[in-house]
Amino acid sequence: MTPHPSLGEFEQLVLLAVLRLREGAYGMAVRRELQVRARRDVAIGAVYATLDRMQAKGLVRSQERAGGATRESRPRRCFEVTASGRRALRHAHDTVARLTAGLESELGLS
């Protein structure tokens, strides 16, 4: 049994995007970060559904902030990665690193 919550591929991408955006990690910013850096054009609903699932697992937390006129005064829901989320990311990264060790030439990484 693993002590860390397991992360799906999309969950890892969303967590990393939230981590990169720091203070400005709200739904649409996460969506744009995924589009630019991961080259994944995803629906905003998929981003929110994933963030909601990860919040239930304790990997992220959110708080509402006031929105501007372009949002018709609707609030922004800003997310941040929790310590548990960082541990889960580190665990996922270490797992990939262990499995790819020695395969650099086969994967064209060297």
Next chain:
Amino acid sequence: MNALERFGLAALAFLAPPETREALIGDLLEERAMRCEEGVKPSAAGAWLLRQCAHSVPPLLLLRARRAGPRRLALASAGALVAAAAMHATQQSGWRWLLSLVPLRADHEPPPVLALVFGLSQCVAALMVALLLLRLTRSGGRT
């Protein structure tokens, strides 16, 4: 923003969980405005918004289903089944009534396009009833 875009946003607002609803709609409005400022035509920005609405339906539906818990999900599924069956029965009797007015064979099947419309409307009716039941029977907490 045209009526179709407003309808898309209203449909998403209906589907989204309460604590996400306002932020999600605000995000879409913000990016639509941003795209227009970047020089994208309003019609293209509107089409983008509608695509976002359409592609957001499956994940939001799954989210609602996941949160519902087995009892509410079973209730919603049963409601959807009844709604689809009722819609099917209504359409069949309507079709038979229509056949009685025109000189066609009594066992004449609806044309493919009409059958497709019938099927789609049954799906929509089932979906609407399931969502209504999910919204009306609130659970005590997150599942």
